[in-house]
Amino acid sequence: AQSVTQLGSHVSVSEGALVLLRCNYSSSVPPYLFWYVQYPNQGLQLLLKYTTGATLVKGINGFEAEFKKSETSFHLTKPSAHMSDAAEYFCAVSEDSNYQLIWGAGTKLIIKP
Amino acid sequence: NAGVMQNPRHLVRRRGQEARLRCSPMKGHSHVYWYRQLPEEGLKFMVYLQKENIIDESGMPKERFSAEFPKEGPSILRIQQVVRGDSAAYFCASSPSGGPGEQFFGPGTRLTVL
Numbered sequence: 765a766q767s768v769t770q771l772g773s774h775v776s777v778s779e780g781a782l783v784l785l786r787c788n789y790s791s792s793v794p795p796y797l798f799w800y801v802q803y804p805n806q807g808l809q810l811l812l813k814y815t816t817g818a819t820l821v822k823g824i825n826g827f828e829a830e831f832k833k834s835e836t837s838f839h840l841t842k843p844s845a846h847m848s849d850a851a852e853y854f855c856a857v858s859e860d861s862n863y864q865l866i867w868g869a870g871t872k873l874i875i876k877p
Numbered sequence: 878n879a880g881v882m883q884n885p886r887h888l889v890r891r892r893g894q895e896a897r898l899r900c901s902p903m904k905g906h907s908h909v910y911w912y913r914q915l916p917e918e919g920l921k922f923m924v925y926l927q928k929e930n931i932i933d934e935s936g937m938p939k940e941r942f943s944a945e946f947p948k949e950g951p952s953i954l955r956i957q958q959v960v961r962g963d964s965a966a967y968f969c970a971s972s973p974s975g976g977p978g979e980q981f982f983g984p985g986t987r988l989t990v991l
Contacts, residue, residue, distance in 0.1 A: 773917070798979070807881070807968060807982040808920075854919055863908075863975050864933070867919035 766791050768857050770868035778876045783827075783842040785871050787855030790836060797838040798856040798865070799829055808854065814838065825849070850875045879904065881971050881983035882951075889989045896956040896963070898986045902971030909952045910980060911937075911944060914966040926952060927975065959990045 771786040789795060796815050800808040812823025819831040829840045838855060855868040882901040890896050902909050907928050912920040922936040926946035937944065941959075946952040956963055966987050970980035 768919075800982075805984075805987075807883075807984040808970075809982070810979055813979060856920075863910075863925060863972075864922055865910075865920075865980065867921070869917075869919045 766795075766857055766859065766866045768855050768866055768868035770853075770855050770871050772871055773869065774872045774874060776874040776876060777845050779847055780844050783840070783845045783849065783873065785840040785853050785855075785873065787829075787838045787840065787868060788836055789838065789855070789857045789866075791857060791859060793859050795857045795859060797829075797831060798858075799823065799827070799838070799840050800854045800856065801825075802852045802854065802870075804851075811840070811853070845873075845875050847875050847877070849873055881906075881969060881981050883967075883969050883983035883986050885986060886984060887987050887989070889991060890959050891991050892960055893958050896959050896988055896990075898954040898956075898967050898969075898988070899951040900954070900969030900971075900983060901951040902969075903981055906971035906973050906981070908972045908975045909946050910970045910972075911952075911954050912968045912970065914968060914985075916965075920968060923954075925975070932975070956988075959988075961990045964988055964990045 767790045769788045798813045799811040812821045814831045822828045852870045852872045854870045856865040909926045911923040924937045924944045925933040941957045943955045966985045968985045969983045
C-alpha cells in the first residue's frame with residue numbers, strides 16, 4: 765500500500781535561510797508526486813508536481829523538488845526563506861493509474877525574523 | 878475562470894443535526910473529490926464522484942455520510958446526525974479528468990459540532 769512520510773511536523777528556519785522539507789513515499793509502481801501549500805484557513809494550492817521526465821521540478825514561489833527514485837524521496841527546497849513562506853506544506857503521491865492522492869501529515873514551516 | 882467554490886466556509890451544528898456541504902467544481906471539470914482534514918493531520922480521501930455517479934466511496938464512513946453530484950448543481954456532502962468527532966475541515970477538489978494529476982482545491986468548509 766502507498767504511504768507518505770513527512771519528517772518533522774514543524775520546521776523552523778530563519779528568514780533568508782535554506783528551506784528543506786522532507787518527503788518519503790512508498791509505492792510499488794512509478795508515482796506521481798505533488799507538493800501542496802496551505803495558508804491558514806485556506807484551501808490547498810499546488811506548488812509543484814512530478815509526473816515523468818526531468819527529476820528536478822521547479823514550482824511557484826521559488827520552490828523546487830527533486831525526485832530520487834533510489835531514495836524514494838521528493839524533498840522540497842527553497843534557497844532563501846521569506847516570511848510569506850510560513851504555511852503548512854503537504855506532500856502527496858498517486859500511482860500513475862490511480863486518481864487517489866495519498867497524503868503526508870504535513871509540515872508547518874515557521875519563519876523566524 | 879472561477880476556482881473551486883465551497884459553501885458555507887464555516888458551519889456550526891449541534892449533535893444530532895444534519896450538515897450539508899456544497900462544492901461547485903471549476904468550469905469544465907466533471908470530476909469531484911471530497912477530503913476530510915482532522916486537526917494536525919493530513920487529508921484523508923472520502924469519495925470520488927462524476928456527474929450523477931459515485932465512482933469510489935471507499936474512504937467514506939458507511940453510516941451517516943453520503944455524497945452526490947447531480948447533473949445540475951453542485952456536489953453535496955451530507956452528514957446526518959452529526960457527532961463531535963465529525964468536527965473537521967472538509968475539502969473539495971475537482972479535475973478535468975479522472976486520471977492521476979493535479980486536483981484543484983476549494984477553500985474548505987470548517988465544520989464544528991457542539
